[in-house]
Amino acid sequence: MAEQTIFEQASPVDDVPEDAAPVLPTTADGELIPTVVCDGVDIVYRVNGTGAGRGTATAALNRILRREKAEKAAGVRKVHAVKKVSFVAYKGEAIGLIGTNGSGKSTLLKAVAGLLPVENGKIYTHGQPSLLGVNAALMGDLTGERNVFLGGLAMGMSREEVKARYQDIVDFSGINEKGDFITLPMRTYSSGMGARLRFSIAAAKDHDVLLIDEALATGDRSFQRRSEERIRELRKSAGTVFLVSHNNKSIRDTCDRVLWLERGELRMDGPTEQVLEAYEAFTGGADKPKAKAKPKPKA
């Protein structure tokens, strides 16, 4: 089983598989340039309205009056989503985040983006990491065209930048391949079309640190290929790319280092092949194309 601390990985580059490994840029004295430093990060969600006194008036009153002490008694449940995770990401790396559902991958990504507050520890970043989520909030009642503008502005592009890239975004999404759909409200799009447009909008901007959440799993095969290409481009211009995916193939194709989270803990951190092998053994076999999922005896 591969064991690798972040410090071991910090110095040698030669143990990274050669196919996906560009030589990482370094500072003048040969040191790798960190772009994201996660230092013992804990993330805790608080959920209202659970527990024994669920929804009763007294429980609610209790909660309001004695916020801190009575949190547990009044049915606020804490969900410890990420536990003591530490790693350093360097400029030029593409890092995959894997783990079974609910293991805290997306949560960690959101915290790196500065969108979720951390309970303990610190996350240091170079510039402003941007989360390229498939759930970027656009409005279904508006046309695709207006959503391109709204999404671009929301990401912090100027009006002129959005105008300049508008055609590229629409062409890339391929929304207009089957007719003039960009002038229809987004709620009329199929889920695949919507996801493609969202990805296209989000990928239109260059980012220092780019965080991608399952975006590659959307769309048809040709769009997936285009997305992967775009991510490689972004990775060239961006410092670091993080990719959350359940598709081990797209992780293999895009990433040279993988973090494996399980139940909120960082279980493994190392070169893609090593980690994926262990992960596949853990989840029960590699998902080969056309291979049927064998029924597993429940543990």
Place this chain on the structure above:
Amino acid sequence: MSQVLHTPPSTAAPVDDDLDLAALAARHGLSVSGARPSLPEYVRQLWARRHFITAFATAKLTAQYSQAKLGQIWQVMTPLLNAAVYYFIFGVLLGTKRNVPDYIPFLVTGVFIWTFTQSSIMAGTRAIAGNLGLVRALHFPRAALPISFALQQLQQLLFSMAALVVILLCFGVPISVSWVLAIPALVLQFTFNAGVSMIMARMGAKTPDIAQLMPFILRTWMYVSGVMWSIDRLTASDNLPHLLTIALETNPAAVYIDLMRYALIDSFHSSQLPPHVWAAAIGWALLAGVGGFIYFWKAEETYGRG
């Protein structure tokens, strides 16, 4: 792949020295992710997103009626129907109009101006809590949301004002120079609304229950703000406690409503205005605008937690 998995033993080597990481980050000039920017920096960021704020407000406004058959006509129809309902209840059934000249323009102005403040505050309360998807997906100064919602309500009010002008002319209120005063009055009221929205947005983000409570508070506020009746008739009668009179007259909603009536309706004289009305209007706008902004900014880094 669905199967039951045991918690695996942790094989990742623990990072032994936390200080090292902090030092590494410091050496390369990394900044803490999600930290609250300084106030001037925050204002600068917000200014940089001004196009987003306006685009978001317009988008929300347009999206509102996009499924309706009559479409954007509802922008004007909704305030008109509102005014009609209030006229029916207070003008026809209760006969409040006996005391006030030009009662319908008086009432409709009051309803529209009040609705502006009311819906800004309601939208502000839900600005963060109702847009967690946006807050958790994108990075922008969160004050953009309550401000954008207040701006949406301002755009909505401009539609209502167009309807109001028609009503005014129909009831024989002459066009006059004083209509220009409506502009500074609206600017001040918008600042006040945006400020209160930001206060409510922070409270609503922390305690979503506030959104359930607000309709009752707002309705009470409406009834004491002289939307359907004339405050000046009540205070002139002289049998009210002095403090109550002052409270009624400095109530910001009443101040902005009376200012607009004074600006638009010729039979509403300056003697009917509360004393020092412009000072009160500016004071409330500054207090709520600046205070609300700082109050909102203080919790910037906490928005987005469930």
